[in-house]
Amino acid sequence: MTYRVVILTFCLLALFSAQAQDTLPLHNPKVGLVLSGGGAKGLAHIGALKVIDSLGLKIDYIAGTSMGAIVGGLYASGYSGKQLDSLFSVLDFDKIINDELPRSSKTFYERDNTDKYAVKLPFDNFKIKLPSALSKGHNVYSLLMELLTQVNQIKDFNKLPIPFFCIATNAENGEQVVLDTGDLAQSLLASGALPSVFQPVVINNEVLIDGGVVNNYPIDELRAKGMNVIIGVDVQDGLRDRTQLASAPDVLLQINNFRTINDMKLKADKTDIYIKPDIENFNVVSFSDGAQIIKNGVEAANNRLEGLSRLPKKERSQVSKFYTKKIDSIYIGEMHVKGNEKYTRAYILGKLKIKNGERVSYKDFQEGMNRLEATNNFDAIKYRFIKLEDNGYDIITEVKETKKSTFLKLGVHYDDLYKSAALVNITKKRLLAKNDVASLDFILGDNVRYNFEYLIDRGFYWSLGLKSRYNQFDKNINSLLLIDDPVVFDASGVSKIDVKLKDFTNQFYVQTLFLRDFALAMGIEHKNLEINTETLSNEESSDKLNFESTNFISLFGNLKLDTYDDKYFPKKGVYFNGDLHIYFISSDQGSNFKNFSIAQANMGYAFSVTNKLAFNLQTSGGFKIGDTSTQALDFALGGYGNDFINNFIPFLGYDYVSLTGNSFVKAFASADYEVFKKHHITLEGNWSNIDDNIFETGEWFTLPDYRGYALGYGVETFLGPIQVKYSYSPEQKESTWFFNIGFWF
Numbered sequence: 001m002t003y004r005v006v007i008l009t010f011c012l013l014a015l016f017s018a019q020a021q022d023t024l025p026l027h028n029p030k031v032g033l034v035l036s037g038g039g040a041k042g043l044a045h046i047g048a049l050k051v052i053d054s055l056g057l058k059i060d061y062i063a064g065t066s067m068g069a070i071v072g073g074l075y076a077s078g079y080s081g082k083q084l085d086s087l088f089s090v091l092d093f094d095k096i097i098n099d100e101l102p103r104s105s106k107t108f109y110e111r112d113n114t115d116k117y118a119v120k121l122p123f124d125n126f127k128i129k130l131p132s133a134l135s136k137g138h139n140v141y142s143l144l145m146e147l148l149t150q151v152n153q154i155k156d157f158n159k160l161p162i163p164f165f166c167i168a169t170n171a172e173n174g175e176q177v178v179l180d181t182g183d184l185a186q187s188l189l190a191s192g193a194l195p196s197v198f199q200p201v202v203i204n205n206e207v208l209i210d211g212g213v214v215n216n217y218p219i220d221e222l223r224a225k226g227m228n229v230i231i232g233v234d235v236q237d238g239l240r241d242r243t244q245l246a247s248a249p250d251v252l253l254q255i256n257n258f259r260t261i262n263d264m265k266l267k268a269d270k271t272d273i274y275i276k277p278d279i280e281n282f283n284v285v286s287f288s289d290g291a292q293i294i295k296n297g298v299e300a301a302n303n304r305l306e307g308l309s310r311l312p313k314k315e316r317s318q319v320s321k322f323y324t325k326k327i328d329s330i331y332i333g334e335m336h337v338k339g340n341e342k343y344t345r346a347y348i349l350g351k352l353k354i355k356n357g358e359r360v361s362y363k364d365f366q367e368g369m370n371r372l373e374a375t376n377n378f379d380a381i382k383y384r385f386i387k388l389e390d391n392g393y394d395i396i397t398e399v400k401e402t403k404k405s406t407f408l409k410l411g412v413h414y415d416d417l418y419k420s421a422a423l424v425n426i427t428k429k430r431l432l433a434k435n436d437v438a439s440l441d442f443i444l445g446d447n448v449r450y451n452f453e454y455l456i457d458r459g460f461y462w463s464l465g466l467k468s469r470y471n472q473f474d475k476n477i478n479s480l481l482l483i484d485d486p487v488v489f490d491a492s493g494v495s496k497i498d499v500k501l502k503d504f505t506n507q508f509y510v511q512t513l514f515l516r517d518f519a520l521a522m523g524i525e526h527k528n529l530e531i532n533t534e535t536l537s538n539e540e541s542s543d544k545l546n547f548e549s550t551n552f553i554s555l556f557g558n559l560k561l562d563t564y565d566d567k568y569f570p571k572k573g574v575y576f577n578g579d580l581h582i583y584f585i586s587s588d589q590g591s592n593f594k595n596f597s598i599a600q601a602n603m604g605y606a607f608s609v610t611n612k613l614a615f616n617l618q619t620s621g622g623f624k625i626g627d628t629s630t631q632a633l634d635f636a637l638g639g640y641g642n643d644f645i646n647n648f649i650p651f652l653g654y655d656y657v658s659l660t661g662n663s664f665v666k667a668f669a670s671a672d673y674e675v676f677k678k679h680h681i682t683l684e685g686n687w688s689n690i691d692d693n694i695f696e697t698g699e700w701f702t703l704p705d706y707r708g709y710a711l712g713y714g715v716e717t718f719l720g721p722i723q724v725k726y727s728y729s730p731e732q733k734e735s736t737w738f739f740n741i742g743f744w745f
Contacts, residue, residue, distance in 0.1 A: 031228070057308065077151045167214070217232065405428060437454075576602070638657050
């Protein structure tokens with residue numbers, strides 16, 4: 001009987017205690033906040049935090065996994081829910097997740113690679129190797145480092161404005177790893193390293209991936225920190241029915257959800273204030289629906305106002321804005337580089353373009369890190385700031401060099417000049433020197449071509465390069481452009497002839513960078529040029545008629561600036577390309593050859609007036625100096641496209657190689673309206689004067705003799721742009737269609 005009374009008494013006391021805790025919190029309880037993983041659905045955490053802030057609640061500890069770790073870590077560092085809403089609402093998550101780097105951060109060689117190939121795969125030991133993930137997480141890490149610069153010196157996460165920890169998974173043994181010390185940005189990156197999307201993160205010699213694999217809602221670990229009351233925000237998926245399991249990723253996600261959903265049956269009951277936003281219609285990559293997801297987080301938290309309002313409030317002195325102050329510039333004491341073996345310190349600093357003892361804007365600092373990342377020579381690039389007494393920083397950059405040195409790259413293209421083409425490229429890094437790269441393009445199709453490049457890249461120092469190219473195409477052109485001597489050729493009745501052009505060019509050059517963005521190259525060039533036709537035959541034989549079959553030797557110089565954000569649909573940036581060739585040997589004329597030079601330049605400026613509408617203004621011109629008897633290298637206007645060889649210049653309204661002369665001027669203007677994402681309507685116009693010696697006759701400064709206008713539609717795809725243009729020339733009173741698929745090469 002005595003035992004029964006004792007047991008009954010304990011039960012009554014326990015019941016009373018539970019009821020009291022449910023209706024009235026303990027005096028000044030410790031409040032913990034746990035945020036689950038869920039990818040884009042984790043943006044709902046921001047909505048819940050906005051409600052928590054509006055109530056002025058005091059949070060004593062935060063725990064998070066994956067997206068919950070990222071949001072929670074930023075909140076623990078001093079950001080408010082409202083600030084996080086503002087930050088996340090302007091981010092382009094596609095660019096961040098895909099590690100899309102600004103085009104201006106790449107060297108000219110690397111930009112050409114980006115603008116040419118559709119597929120890039122490691123190809124070591126004659127085996128294609130798929131990458132470990134879609135993204136290395138560089139952009140995510142850079143963003144976190146920028147947002148967390150003010151707490152970079154804090155290595156114990158318990159010393160953050162709000163104590164914090166997050167969960168990651170050891171990829172080698174499947175065990176849970178609690179991250180509560182070290183580099184906060186790197187820890188958040190590891191906790192959110194979703195397999196196949198982000199590559200694993202190495203911390204303390206452990207290979208870490210997304211914490212949601214083992215523990216997507218670390219409530220027990222948070223309770224162990226001494227928390228009396230726990231607020232939990234759960235953005236995990238529910239199970240899908242058979243109609244929703246439409247793809248392999250859906251099935252894999254469902255398998256993972258079996259465990260997390262079963263875990264939440266227990267963990268939800270352990271949560272004192274359980275907030276479950278409505279995220280049923282969203283998935284882990286629904287970042288474009290971020291505003292609605294955040295709104296749903298606000299609504300879910302408002303449904304728990306009764307419980308939340310009873311929790312302790314923070315004191316006014318506990319509100320700090322110090323940690324969210326944005327850093328505009330950094331004074332750099334010393335730059336330290338660690339982990340480099342194959343690539344020299346000078347090479348790395350040359351990419352960063354940062355020197356000891358100088359103040360740089362944080363934007364310039366990040367662009368330097370982007371340039372280093374854009375080389376694709378490193379699997380991981382991490383950096384940390386060591387604060388100095390004079391408010392400057394020593395910066396320690398740690399790199400992990402990639403073991404991949406050979407790559408297979410592919411592309412396809414169609415246009416009205418070269419017709420169909422398939423591109424196969426082999427790129428080999430560290431072929432003969434530590435900082436070199438060799439690249440061979442082999443182009444199959446209607447016009448077989450190749451392009452070989454070898455570059456020893458020494459950054460700001462003089463780099464050495466070698467190029468070899470074979471290019472060919474055939475085109476029906478006006479016979480009067482090539483046949484001007486009726487005594488020699490009987491072209492009677494022939495208005496157009498089919499001309500075959502073959503160009504074999506080799507260059508050896510040196511190149512350097514200056515003023516951060518300019519590239520200056522100088523060298524010597526050999527060119528073999530053949531132009532012939534089978535439409536007409538030689539009077540003395542039935543062989544094809546040769547208009548040109550000559551070897552030229554020249555000295556050349558090139559100055560280039562290119563800050564366009566996109567090669568094909570630029571919205572901002574400037575462009576300049578100036579070129580001078582001095583020809584001093586010709587096999588056709590031998591000792592009778594008279595030197596001549598060809599100079600040309602093209603400059604452009606792109607700008608946006610809205611996020612949809614952009615303009616691109618360009619002007620170009622060229623002229624010949626010296627002997628004018630050699631016409632094979634004169635300027636030829638007409639057609640649409642990029643990367644034309646020699647002195648072929650695109651000109652809308654006219655077919656390829658329609659207008660020729662040894663000098664020209666041209667103006668171009670385009671308006672680009674992005675109607676949908678990556679869908680463009682373009683309106684373009686170009687105007688030109690072209691003839692012989694127009695800079696001597698003054699013709700270059702008169703009203704244009706030739707005009708062309710075009711209305712086009714273009715779509716950005718992984719293969720490159722797909723474009724169709726309807727162009728019209730007032731002088732010809734006829735229209736020309738242009739069509740292309742894929743990157744130009």
